[in-house]
Every structure is written in structure tokens, then in C-alpha cells.
Amino acid sequence: MTALAASYLRPVTLWGVAGAVTLTLAILGGVAIGETPLPFDTVLKVLANHLWGAGHDVDAIDAGILWSYRLPRTLVAAACGAGLALSGVVLQSLVRNALADPYLLGVSAGAGTGAVAVTVLGLGGGMIGMSAGAFAGASLSFAIVVLLARAAGGGSAQLVLAGIAGSQLFNALTSFLITKSANAEQARGIMYWLLGNLSGVRWPDVTLAIPVTLSGLVVCVWLARAMDAFAFGAASAASLGIAVRRVQIALIGATTVMTATMVSLVGSIGFVGLVIPHAMRFVVGARHGRLVPASALAGAVFLIVADVTSRILIPGQVVPIGVVTALVGAPGFAAILIRNRRRA
């Protein structure tokens, strides 16, 4: 039994170390690269000062940029990328549709409406209030889209079309709320945030994003085998001993919480949940025991890189990160569409 555990643990440990190294390098890159060029040893000194009080002598402004601005931003990008990629993996498994993704299924749009409702109408208050609003909106939009898809016949195309209807409805509601209740400055800020924006991210956001993503990851790893069993549908999963209803509730709950938290923090960032799991299927295969951790890691790294790109693409101006992910994701979406057609 110990030999068995060891033979299994060895590759797991190996991959775990490789993943941690990749993620650390990506985070270092995210912290080091930006509009203001800073030498790499300054980056290391600032991190050392804060992490174990090394007491290096660094410029206070440089330290401020690195520690209060770039690091939280990079960490939230990582958490957000991992969370969205996991949401994509879960939705694709449960609805058995390669095109499922929180953005395409209108979950992000619903979360946006909920978050805006809280901000503009002043329901509740503070960050948790906004996340709760986003969660309510996300749950509502997901329920509407799934029910609509089922009423329309429940096929693959129906689900995507229902997602479009849901997205349009909730985006319209968001616009309506903004027009009706927000002043011009608020409206501009919200519109910019909805396109996906990490500019305003500070440390308190990190303490929300990372625990949410880690909890989501734990749920997904724990239920990876159950997601495998959904390959041939819910009835087949049940006949393989899966408590279908309980697993669906846990997974959809985790997905909705992750998506809602990310939208309330950084706006709606599309295509991560779609493109990352697909790319990872090519690399590690379709089994969720590997797909889940691989997608979380790749999503984190991808969004850090997308964030860095958004900062340096146009000098002196930050492009919304949602624009960057869409520029990569839309062609990815097209590729998946064509691939699916060939298979059918």
C-alpha cells in the first residue's frame, strides 16, 4: 500500500513542484513588468523586505508600486484566471458541452448585473455586499439560461443560444441600472470595470480572491472522479454510484461563487473558462484528476500574462484585460466550433 501510494505520489509531487515553480515565475514576471521599468533586483529586494523583513534599502515609491500595486494585482489575476478556468471545466463537464463557459452562458453578465445593482442602488455595501450581489445575479442568470435551454430542447446549440439570450438580458439590465441611477462619472467607471479591469485591485481584494479560488480548487479536485463519471450523462453517472444531485449542487455552487467573486473584483473577463480547459485537454487528456489542477495552473498563468500584456500593449495606457482575453479567446472559440463540427 505504501509502495502503491509512493508510486502514485512521485509524479504528483513532481508535477506539483513544476506547477509551483511555473506559477512563481509568472508572478515574478507580473510584478517585474509594467509601465514603470524597475530593475529585477529591486523587485527581489522589495519582496524580501516584506516577506521576511530583509531590510534592504529601496526607494519608497518603487516599493509602493511593487508591493501595493503590482503584487496584489498579479495575485488577483492568478486567482481570477484559475477560478474562471475551473468554472469552465466544471460547466463543460456538467452540461456536457464543449462550449460551456461562465461568460458565454451569461453567468458573468448576471454577476455584473448583481454587482452593479448593489453599487448603484446602494443595496448592502462594501466589497462583501457587492460579491453577494454578484452571486445572486450569477445564480439567477445561470438558472434562467439552463431552464431556457431545457425548454428549447436541451441541445448543444440551444444552450449557447440561451446563453446569448441570458447575456443580452442581463447586460441590458446592467445598462438600464446605470442609465437610470448612476451619475456620469460612476457610469464611466462601471463601464470600464465591466470590460475587465485589474487597475483598482489592492490587498483586501487578494484576501477575498485567493481563499475563494483555493476553496473552489479543493471542491473540484475532490469531485474530479465524479466529473469523469458525467462523461456519458447524468443517468450514467448515477449508475456509476455518483450522488448526482449533491455533486451538481456542490460544483455549480463552487462555480457560481468563483465567477461571482471574480466579476465583483475585476469585472467580466471572457473566454478564459473556454480556451484554457480546451488547451489543457490536449496536454493532459480528458480525465479530471489531471485536467482540474492543470487548468487552474494554466488559467492563473494565462491571466497574469494577459494582465502584463494589457499594461504594455499601448505605452502609457492600460487596455482592459477583457479585451486581451477576447482577442486570444475569440479565435480559440472559433477553433473549438470547427473542431466540434468535424467530429460530429
Place this chain on the structure above:
Amino acid sequence: MKLHAHNLGWTTRGKTIVDDVTLDILPGETFGLVGPNGSGKSTLLRLLTGLLPRPAGRVHLEGVPLESMSRRDIAQRIAFVEQMADTSEALRVRDAVELGRTPWLSALTPLGPEDRRIVTEALEATGLAHMAGHSWSTLSGGERQRVHIARALAQRPRLLVLDEPTNHLDIHHQLSLLRLVSMLSVTVVMALHDLNQAMGCDRVGVMENGRLIACGPPAEVLTPARIAAIFRVHVTPLRDPDDNATLFRFHCLEDHS
């Protein structure tokens, strides 16, 4: 494995699909379920495996009520192969068969050597060993159905429930599949469309409008008069001179009225 269903029923949207079925499945037998389209065969099979919520009546598996067992407990005893389940996941044959080990593994334990051996045996029993690495999307209908059966065998069930396993298969695959099923050393319950195939079962149950109206050895149950009444066809029983088996030839009722 002994299965006992008592006054089993299922109603959905005000329509009764299965009505008051009492049935015993005996250990080791092959039980065929026949009946016209919409007579409730598939629903009865799902009720017997506990896949439908809140049925009327009860199912006992070796004396234990099914509703008191967890899905996992049931899956360690009963394997169910539904009609033509498909997937868009890029699975290989072996991946699909390994799913059969799900009820025996906890969330984080990997597949052990014993599990791999069972999977290999299931692949061999279904004649799929040489295709273990093939991807699902390249398989024919008959091969897919055999993968499903291999997956069910990897569950190491004591009762195998098959919903029209020969549907959509060509005649060669129909016969080889039925031959495979007849050689298995587990109790089998299967819904069948072809009455000649049902003649090969140990016992046959006939369903009409959700009720089990006859049950027993095929030669006693599938009489020309009953077939005419239930299936609305006229049959002529013929004898195969090779092995004296009875075969049915079907005619439209109108031609014989």
C-alpha cells in the same frame, strides 16, 4: 443476485408509465423484457436500478430495500447500460471502461493494479483488448455498445441491466453481443425488441401500457395469441431443423383477418 420488486409504479406529469409491477429476478438467470414502444420497459429497468426518484412500491436487493442504500452501494451490485449513451469527451476505450471502477474508489485514491486487472479482463471479455487505445469518436455503434458493456463489467456487478442492447446494431453485432451476454456469469435483465432474441432468455416478461401482463419461460409466455393481442402482429412459429429451436415469422394482422 436476487431482486424483488413489489407493486412498483411510476407516474410523471399525471401519466402512469409503470403500473403496479411485482416481479422477482432469480440469481443467475437471464431475464428478457419485451413489449411495444412506450409500454414502460425502459422506465421499469430504471426503477429496478433505483435511478428514478420517489417511485411507488418497493425494490429489494437481497432483502435490503433499495431506497435505504446509497448510490455507491447500489453501483457496487448493479450495473446499468442505457440506450446508446454518447460523449463528446476525447476518451479512449480504456478510459471509458475504467469509469466502471468509480463505485469502488474513493475521491482521491488512484486506480490500483487490481482495478487495472479488472479493466483488462472486461476489455478481453468484450473483445476490445486490441482497441484499448482507440478514441471513442472513431468507434462504430456496435463497438460503443460493447465498450458500455465492458464498463458495466468493470463495475463487477452481480446484476447487469441492459436497455435494448442490440438496438441500432447490425445483425452480426446483435448476435455477438447476445452471445457475450449469455456467457457472462452474472444475473442479467434486459429489454429487447426482437421477440426471436427474447426466445433465448431463461424467462421473459411482457409489458403493455405500463403493466407486466405475463412472466415465465419464453415458450409459455410468447404464444401466437398473446403476441397478436399485444404486438398487433400475426406470427407463425417455425422450427429450425438444425437445433429444433422455435422461430417466429411475422405478418400484418390485416392480411390474416
